[in-house]
Amino acid sequence: xxxxxxxxxxxxxxxxxxxxxxxxxxxxxxxxxxxxxxxxxxxxxxxxxxxxxxxxxxxxxxxxxxxxxxxxxxxxxxxxxxxxxxxxxxxxxxxxxxxxxxxxxxxxxxxxxxxxxxxxxxxxxxxxxxxxxxxxxxxxxxxxxxxxxxxxxxxxxxxxxxxxxxxxxx
Amino acid sequence: xxxxxxxxxxxxxxxxxxxxxxxxxxxxxxxxxxxxxxxxxxxxxxxxxxxxxxxxxxxxxxxxxxxxxxxxxxxxxxxxxxxxxxxxxxxxxxxxxxxxxxxxxxxxxxxxxxxxxxxxxxxxxxxxxxxx
Numbered sequence: 359x360x361x362x363x364x365x366x367x368x369x370x371x372x373x374x375x376x377x378x379x380x381x382x383x384x385x386x387x388x389x390x391x392x393x394x395x396x397x398x399x400x401x402x403x404x405x406x407x408x409x410x411x412x413x414x415x416x417x418x419x420x421x422x423x424x425x426x427x428x429x430x431x432x433x434x435x436x437x438x439x440x441x442x443x444x445x446x447x448x449x450x451x452x453x454x455x456x457x458x459x460x461x462x463x464x465x466x467x468x469x470x471x472x473x474x475x476x477x478x479x480x481x482x483x484x485x486x487x488x489x490x491x492x493x494x495x496x497x498x499x500x501x502x503x504x505x506x507x508x509x510x511x512x513x514x515x516x517x518x519x520x521x522x523x524x525x526x527x528x
Numbered sequence: 529x530x531x532x533x534x535x536x537x538x539x540x541x542x543x544x545x546x547x548x549x550x551x552x553x554x555x556x557x558x559x560x561x562x563x564x565x566x567x568x569x570x571x572x573x574x575x576x577x578x579x580x581x582x583x584x585x586x587x588x589x590x591x592x593x594x595x596x597x598x599x600x601x602x603x604x605x606x607x608x609x610x611x612x613x614x615x616x617x618x619x620x621x622x623x624x625x626x627x628x629x630x631x632x633x634x635x636x637x638x639x640x641x642x643x644x645x646x647x648x649x650x651x652x653x654x655x656x657x658x659x660x
Contacts, residue, residue, distance in 0.1 A: 422610065424644060452535070459539070477646050490550050498543035502536050 371412040386496035398441040400515035410434040429472040455504035463497030563649040570656040590642040630658040
């Protein structure tokens with residue numbers, strides 16, 4: 359990994375944390391999903407995976423060690439892999455907006471599965487059901503954000519990648 | 529009409545519709561005293577060993593403690609890790625003597641703090657003065 363990769367990864371990780379904090383006053387409306395998708399499409403799987411690990415670790419520094427923070431190490435990489443696989447079959451922004459919506463709507467479920475390992479299945483089900491309204495909003499807002507911003511962001515990233523010669527070297 | 533705008537409108541209608549369906553069929557209705565839990569406070573050196581049985585709708589232990597904070601004479605302290613339990617019944621854990629309040633659930637040490645510890649029906653929560 360080159361020095362410029364390290365710098366790039368640091369900046370991308372910081373932008374995710376900043377993006378999350380900037381929208382944290384609106385429950386379950388976030389830009390992290392879209393950014394992870396854009397990073398995966400434009401900068402590749404490997405670099406985005408490293409960004410995801412740094413992002414999850416930063417959350418521990420910010421919020422302390424909790425079971426939900428641990429889940430971050432699994433749900434964001436799952437999104438990245440999903441986006442990478444989807445990019446092999448689709449290219450339209452609608453496909454990625456739908457993927458963002460599905461991911462947002464299943465966010466609570468993914469966490470509930472994780473929480474079940476610690477507190478039991480009954481707790482996991484209660485956790486998921488209570489959070490369904492948030493998941494619905496999360497899915498809807500993810501779609502709206504992605505359908506508006508996905509294409510311009512991918513275009514912008516691709517321009518910058520060309521300008522700074524940042525194409526992934528795996 | 530712009531295709532994207534139309535799709536956004538469809539999604540907004542879906543969100544509202546699904547939200548309505550949820551509140552109609554799935555929303556948990558809070559019932560007074562849904563769970564019954566036992567709370568024990570043990571401060572051996574002060575001869576304090578109190579047991580309470582509470583009916584609660586609270587999700588986490590901290591909510592239950594806050595509900596009964598006057599009766600328990602609960603004292604908490606804000607830390608970077610969240611609120612910490614520091615006192616009960618007028619006794620405050622002595623930092624200098626390395627004292628702290630340990631939480632035990634059904635005989636096993638809790639791995640998380642009161643704010644993250646879920647309340648489960650029938651469980652026994654013991655808060656005991658200990659040293660490290």
